[in-house]
Amino acid sequence: MSFSEIEREVLEKLKPQRTLEEIGYRLYQSLKEKIEEALKSEGWKGDVTVQGSFAKGTWLATSPELDIFILLDPSFTYTDVKERVFPKLYRLFESLNPKVRFSEHPYLIVEIEGFTVEIVPAIRSEREGEFKTAVDRTPYHTRYVNLKADEYLKDQIRLLKQFARTIGVYSADIAVEGFSGYLLELLALYYGGFRETLEAASRWKAPVVIDLEGHYKSDREAARFFGGRPLIVVDPVDPKRNVASAVSRERLGEFIMASRLYLKRPSIYYFFLPEVDSSERKRLLSLLEPHLERTVIVDVRLRTTLPPDTIWGEAKRACRNIRSLLEREGFEVVRCSAWTNESNRAMVACLLEDAIKPEIARQRGPPVESFEHAMRFVEKYLTRPGCGPWIENGRLLALKERKYPNAVLLLKEKSEEYLVSDFKSGELDVYLLSWKPEVLEEARSWLEEFILGKPKWLLPYYLLLERE
Amino acid sequence: MSFSEIEREVLEKLKPQRTLEEIGYRLYQSLKEKIEEALKSEGWKGDVTVQGSFAKGTWLATSPELDIFILLDPSFTYTDVKERVFPKLYRLFESLNPKVRFSEHPYLIVEIEGFTVEIVPAIRSEREGEFKTAVDRTPYHTRYVNLKADEYLKDQIRLLKQFARTIGVYSADIAVEGFSGYLLELLALYYGGFRETLEAASRWKAPVVIDLEGHYKSDREAARFFGGRPLIVVDPVDPKRNVASAVSRERLGEFIMASRLYLKRPSIYYFFLPEVDSSERKRLLSLLEPHLERTVIVDVRLRTTLPPDTIWGEAKRACRNIRSLLEREGFEVVRCSAWTNESNRAMVACLLEDAIKPEIARQRGPPVESFEHAMRFVEKYLTRPGCGPWIENGRLLALKERKYPNAVLLLKEKSEEYLVSDFKSGELDVYLLSWKPEVLEEARSWLEEFILGKPKWLLPYYLLLERE
Numbered sequence: 001m002s003f004s005e006i007e008r009e010v011l012e013k014l015k016p017q018r019t020l021e022e023i024g025y026r027l028y029q030s031l032k033e034k035i036e037e038a039l040k041s042e043g044w045k046g047d048v049t050v051q052g053s054f055a056k057g058t059w060l061a062t063s064p065e066l067d068i069f070i071l072l073d074p075s076f077t078y079t080d081v082k083e084r085v086f087p088k089l090y091r092l093f094e095s096l097n098p099k100v101r102f103s104e105h106p107y108l109i110v111e112i113e114g115f116t117v118e119i120v121p122a123i124r125s126e127r128e129g130e131f132k133t134a135v136d137r138t139p140y141h142t143r144y145v146n147l148k149a150d151e152y153l154k155d156q157i158r159l160l161k162q163f164a165r166t167i168g169v170y171s172a173d174i175a176v177e178g179f180s181g182y183l184l185e186l187l188a189l190y191y192g193g194f195r196e197t198l199e200a201a202s203r204w205k206a207p208v209v210i211d212l213e214g215h216y217k218s219d220r221e222a223a224r225f226f227g228g229r230p231l232i233v234v235d236p237v238d239p240k241r242n243v244a245s246a247v248s249r250e251r252l253g254e255f256i257m258a259s260r261l262y263l264k265r266p267s268i269y270y271f272f273l274p275e276v277d278s279s280e281r282k283r284l285l286s287l288l289e290p291h292l293e294r295t296v297i298v299d300v301r302l303r304t305t306l307p308p309d310t311i312w313g314e315a316k317r318a319c320r321n322i323r324s325l326l327e328r329e330g331f332e333v334v335r336c337s338a339w340t341n342e343s344n345r346a347m348v349a350c351l352l353e354d355a356i357k358p359e360i361a362r363q364r365g366p367p368v369e370s371f372e373h374a375m376r377f378v379e380k381y382l383t384r385p386g387c388g389p390w391i392e393n394g395r396l397l398a399l400k401e402r403k404y405p406n407a408v409l410l411l412k413e414k415s416e417e418y419l420v421s422d423f424k425s426g427e428l429d430v431y432l433l434s435w436k437p438e439v440l441e442e443a444r445s446w447l448e449e450f451i452l453g454k455p456k457w458l459l460p461y462y463l464l465l466e467r468e
Numbered sequence: 469m470s471f472s473e474i475e476r477e478v479l480e481k482l483k484p485q486r487t488l489e490e491i492g493y494r495l496y497q498s499l500k501e502k503i504e505e506a507l508k509s510e511g512w513k514g515d516v517t518v519q520g521s522f523a524k525g526t527w528l529a530t531s532p533e534l535d536i537f538i539l540l541d542p543s544f545t546y547t548d549v550k551e552r553v554f555p556k557l558y559r560l561f562e563s564l565n566p567k568v569r570f571s572e573h574p575y576l577i578v579e580i581e582g583f584t585v586e587i588v589p590a591i592r593s594e595r596e597g598e599f600k601t602a603v604d605r606t607p608y609h610t611r612y613v614n615l616k617a618d619e620y621l622k623d624q625i626r627l628l629k630q631f632a633r634t635i636g637v638y639s640a641d642i643a644v645e646g647f648s649g650y651l652l653e654l655l656a657l658y659y660g661g662f663r664e665t666l667e668a669a670s671r672w673k674a675p676v677v678i679d680l681e682g683h684y685k686s687d688r689e690a691a692r693f694f695g696g697r698p699l700i701v702v703d704p705v706d707p708k709r710n711v712a713s714a715v716s717r718e719r720l721g722e723f724i725m726a727s728r729l730y731l732k733r734p735s736i737y738y739f740f741l742p743e744v745d746s747s748e749r750k751r752l753l754s755l756l757e758p759h760l761e762r763t764v765i766v767d768v769r770l771r772t773t774l775p776p777d778t779i780w781g782e783a784k785r786a787c788r789n790i791r792s793l794l795e796r797e798g799f800e801v802v803r804c805s806a807w808t809n810e811s812n813r814a815m816v817a818c819l820l821e822d823a824i825k826p827e828i829a830r831q832r833g834p835p836v837e838s839f840e841h842a843m844r845f846v847e848k849y850l851t852r853p854g855c856g857p858w859i860e861n862g863r864l865l866a867l868k869e870r871k872y873p874n875a876v877l878l879l880k881e882k883s884e885e886y887l888v889s890d891f892k893s894g895e896l897d898v899y900l901l902s903w904k905p906e907v908l909e910e911a912r913s914w915l916e917e918f919i920l921g922k923p924k925w926l927l928p929y930y931l932l933l934e935r936e
Contacts, residue, residue, distance in 0.1 A: 205837045206862070230862075253836035253859040260843060288855065290827070334830050334867055335858065351867075353829060358822040359758070362802050368721035369673045375728060382930060387756065387921025390803065391721040394674070394698075399802055399819075399921060453855025453867060462850055 003195060003266050007159055010271040014158045016061040024054060024066055027113055031068055035119070038092050044085070045073035047124070051138045053181055056145045058157045063165075064115045069138055071124040078123075078133050081105055085121045093119065102307055104134040129238055140237035145185050152193075159194040160184045162271045167258040168456030172246035174312045175342075179255065183243045186212060186233055198259035206230035206252060215239035254457035261461040269460035276463075281448065288451050292434035294334075294355050295451065296407050298322060298348040299439070300419070300426040308342040314423050315339065315346040321418035322348050322411065329404050330357055335453065339446040346423065347443060349450050355407045355432060365389060365396030408432060471663060471734050475627055478739045482626045484529040492522060492534055495581055499536055503587070506560050512553070513541035515592070519606045521649055524613045526625045531633075533584045537606055539592040546591075546601050549573055553589045561587065570775055572602040597706055608705035613653050620661075627662040628652045630739045635726040636924030640714035642780045643810075647723065651711045654680060654701055666727035674698035674720060683707035722925035729929040737928035744931075749916065756919050760902035762802075762823050763919065764875050766790060766816040767907070768887070768894040776810040782891050783807065783814040789886035790816050790879065797872050798825055803921065807914040814891065815911060817918050823875040823900060833857060833864030876900060 001009075016024075032048040039046055052067030053059035072085065082105045089108060090098065098108040098119075107120040122135045131137050149157065161184050164170040169178035179187075190210050191197040209219035211234040216222035226232045226242045230252045235241040262270050276284070298318070306314075315338035323336045332353035340346040363381065366373035374396055381389050381398035388398035404410035411418075411430045419428070433439065433447070440447050449455065454462050469477075484492075500516040507514055520535030521527035540553065550573045557576060558566065566576040566587075575588040590603045599605050617625065629652050632638040637646035647655075658678050659665040677687035679702040684690035694700045698720045699712040730738050744752070766786070774782075783806035791804045800821035808814040831849065834841035842864055849857050849866035856866035872878035879886075879898045887896070901907065901915070908915050917923065922930050 203839065249862050250859050253862055256836050257842065257846070257859065257864075260839070261846070264843070291855070294826070294828075332826075332830065334828070335860075335865075354826040358762070358800075360762075360802070360821060362800065362821070368724050371671065371728070374725065375732070378725070378729070378926070378929075382926070383933060385755065387759070387919070389926065390921060390923050391718050391725065392803075394717050394721055396725075397803075451855070453858060455858050458846070458850070458857065461846075465851060 001266070001268070006266050006268050007194065010159060010162065010268060011155055013272070014060050014062060014162055015155065016059065016064070020061055020064060023113055024064060024115060027115055027117070028054070028066055028068065031112075031117065031119070034092065035068070035070060035089070038088060039070070042088065045075075047071045049139065051120075051142050052118070053161075055142045056149070056185070057151075057154050058145070058149075058161070058181070058185060060158055060162060062162065066115045066117045067138075068117060068119050069135070070119070070121045071139060072121065074124055074126050076123050076132075078105065081121045081123065081133060089119060089121060100307075102309065107135075131238070137235070137238055137241075141182050144236050145182075145189070148189050149185070153188060156194040157185050157188045159271070160188050160197055163194070163198075163258075163262070164255070166270055166273055166456065166460065167254060169251045169255050169258075174246075174309050174316065175340075176251065177246055177248040178251040179247060180243065183233055183247075186210070186236070186243060195263075198263055201256050201259040202263055204231075204252075204256055206249065207232060208252075210234070212236050213239075254455065258457040258460075261458070265461065265464060267460060267464050269463055273456075273460060274463060274467075284452055285448065288453075291351060291451050292437070293432060294352050295433040296350050296352065296355055296411060297429075297431055297433055297436070297439060298350075298411055298415075298418075299429040299431070300346045300423050301429075302344040302346075302422060302426040304422075305343045306422055308340075310422070311340045311342060311344075311346055312338075314420055315348065317420050318346070318418055318423060319348045321420070322350060325410070325414060325418055326350060326352065326407060329410055330361060330402065331355075331407055331410075335450070337446070337450045339443050341443075347439070349433070349447065350407075351450070351453075352407055357402055357405045357407075359402055359405045360399050361402045363398045363400045365398060367395050369394070469734070469736075474734050474736050475662065478627060478630065478736060479623055481740070482528050482530060482630055483623065484527065484532070488529055488532060491581055492532060492583060495583055495585070496522070496534055496536065499585065499587070502560065503536070503538060503557070506556060507538070510556065513543075515539045517607065519588075519610050520586070521629075523610045524617070524653070525619075525622050526613070526617075526629070526649070526653060528626055528630060530630065531584070532582055533586070535586045535588065535606075537603070538587070538589045539607065540589065542592055542594050544591050544600075546573065549589050549591065549601060557587060557589060568775070570777060575603075599706070605703070605706055605709075609650050609703075612704050613650075613657070616657050617653070621656060624662040625653050625656045627739070628656050628665055631662070631666075631726075631730070632723070634738055634741055634924065634928065635722060637719045637723050637726075642714075642777050642784065643808075644719065645714055645716035646719040647715060648711065651701055651715075654678070654704070654711060658701075663731075666731055669724055669727040670731055672699075672720075672724055674717070675700060676720075678702070680704050681707075722923065726925040726928075729926070733929065733932060735928060735932050737931055741924075741927060742931060742935075752920055753916065756921075759819060759919050760905070761900060762820050763901040764818045764820065764823055764879060765897075765899055765901055765904070765907060766818075766879055766883075766886075767897040767899070768814045768891050769897075770812040770814075770890060770894040772890075773811045774890055776808075778890070779808045779810060779812075779814055780806075782888055783816065785888050786814070786886055786891060787816045789888070790818060793878070793882060793886055794818060794820065794875060797878055798829060798870065799823075799875055803918070805914070805918050807911050809911075815907070817901070817915065818875075819918070819921075820875055825870055825873045825875075827870055827873045828867050829870045831866045831868045833866060835863050837862070 028050050035048045049069050051069045054066045086106050096110040098110045100106050110117050120135050123132045125131050125136045128140055164179050171178050172180040187197045190212055191200050207223050207230055209222045209232045211222055213236045215234050230249050231244040231247045233243040235243050319336050319338040323333055326333050334351040336350040338348050365377040368374055377396050378389055385401055389396045408430050415428050496518050503516045517537050519537045522534045554574050564578040566578045568574050578585050588603050591600045593599050593604045596608055632647050639646050640648035655665045658680055659668050675691050675698055677690045677700045679690055681704045683702050694710045698717045699715045701711040703709040703711045787804050787806040791801055794801050802819040804818040806816050833845040836842050845864045846857055857864045876898050883896050
């Protein structure tokens, strides 16, 4: 299939049908009324508005979502929102079993009639660029996109969002560290379309600077201001904000690679990944069964529940610490990854070349010529188990026993070194994946992707080749 | 015991008794007559002389040796010596079962009445510094040492030689790459005694330059002339010759370390190493039994016999090649060593951290940003066994299968890469030491030292501590 055939076919599935739009709209109306009544009963001034992709006409039929923002009167403060408005909203929707999320202050997510509805209290800003809370810019984002994007571009945005989702880079959450919806909208606007964005991305070299409204004199000036980030997209409505600040080097690289691969061999798989059926999955995993023997799992169960961002943050930090500890002790780390159920359990998986190292290791000593050190080295290693010291290339060397030849025992004993804050009080278990294959059930899709080692950005291309 | 008590006691054993001296002298007289007759019968002019340590009075009762040099008339050429004189000498001593050695031209070694007798044809040089063959300087060496050393110094030389022998650095042969007798004589002369030499050596920093007769303007000039050697001792009788040219960095380092250890804790063990009895040896080796599992032996049996220096040279070269091959394929090499029976068998032993590596290894790829390379890397590793590619720190990575996870199989298959010249046609066997413990019989002392990893320079100090 040609590019345009694929993209037309994909769009047909992505673009919401009239009826779905109507459901969304009616839903919005009824929630709006409910919230307005509550505001009135408290004597609070504010407008209930629809924002986000629904308001912009860039939402996907495959994941209907509705963002309802309560734009409170500018006389409200951040503390008001957090301590008075939010609790009121929570009670209002308690019966719908809402989830609480935090941007800078808390907001609600409820699932109604197939829609994911976010209910966000914000403060109407009196002037563009002057915002009391992080979400106050949202109405300006909505206005900006609606002003700049026509129907064609909105479809192109839909393609880009679905592409980003399939290759695993969609979302600015710490769990993903990728591209927010607004960021993808700006990219499509800037480059003029879906494929144009991919073509540009396939040649990106970090740091990439995009400044749609020319807020900065030069890319270099912007890069200096937002220092260190690989992707810098200046927010048209707030020059001090990098819309892409969440994007990690890895996600950026994945987006670049996936763009190249799609352009090389376009396929509908980049939008709708075919189901890998259970027999195929079994075959793939059986090929990789030896990896279970090399995969160490650090499994933490907390006694309390943590908010998603917090637990993701700690899991990722533990992951980095575990990796350095393993490397410091001489293990060759192939790959590490963190996962959490977003409430009270987190795991880190590390695939090693080998989970058991030889019990012995060479220890480099000082040059023979440095008198004091050489003598001390001889005294230290002379009577140890192992052997030596001997001399090689003018240096002393010895063989020493490795303190931790077993990665599992190392991680069991040294948990103090890598577990941080809340995780410290959790219940810790460390094991090889092969010892407890049942964890494959609990964290299936993460662990399967981890072991398979074909990340989402690569999977469409891989399946394409496999199925030819 | 104090230094001087130890050294006096040692000297008593090292200094030849009157009767032994007389045996040597009579032996020299009878051989001299025999050779003179032979020269006469051919009409060759030349003097039969005693040289070397016997002539200098620096030989050891513990290894009586006699160097008989035939100083042919200066009208002889190098070719005469090699093609006419040597064959005549060989026939003359054939009944004594002589061994043939080569310096630059061949000479004979025979064992008679407890003496190791070298019979060396040479050409009398007409002027000091003008030599037709490598051995022609020997008479000048004899004269120099006799001129400079009194009885006291000759005893000091004896101590130094025995010390060097015990710590395994005595001999300029390629098998040892250490200190010749003449070199040790010059050192003792230069520093004024045995202990003075050790004190100086313990603070040596390579390159060490010793120029007894001040042939060079400065140490730096000498170092430049003899470039690259760690120890430079200018031959008093031939300024263009470095008496220490054979000394390797390792042997130099060992001499330095042993000097320090002796000075720290003097002991008779540095001259006469106590026998390690068989139960003690068994205990030591049992501690190191796991090392047999990690020691790969490359065992070459030749179809013909090679001269000692040639076979040592090839064994050492094979050893270096084997080491690089193992390291290139990812094995952590602890230590390698070569051995030969000096005629038709050679072995290389390599102690590895592990003789079996994990079947998988990380493969680093190009940065994501280098378009062509990144795409090629993906194509290459995408469908291989193993997994990946994935992205880390902006680079592609993949897991690949290791081609040679087993060191023994690697060395079996790649022998073409490390065996050189004569060894190529030999019969090759590669195995772990644990598979063929019987080779421990055939090359016992080398392999025991190798596995124990307490080189000769360290052994006196080690035994001293162990036995306290």
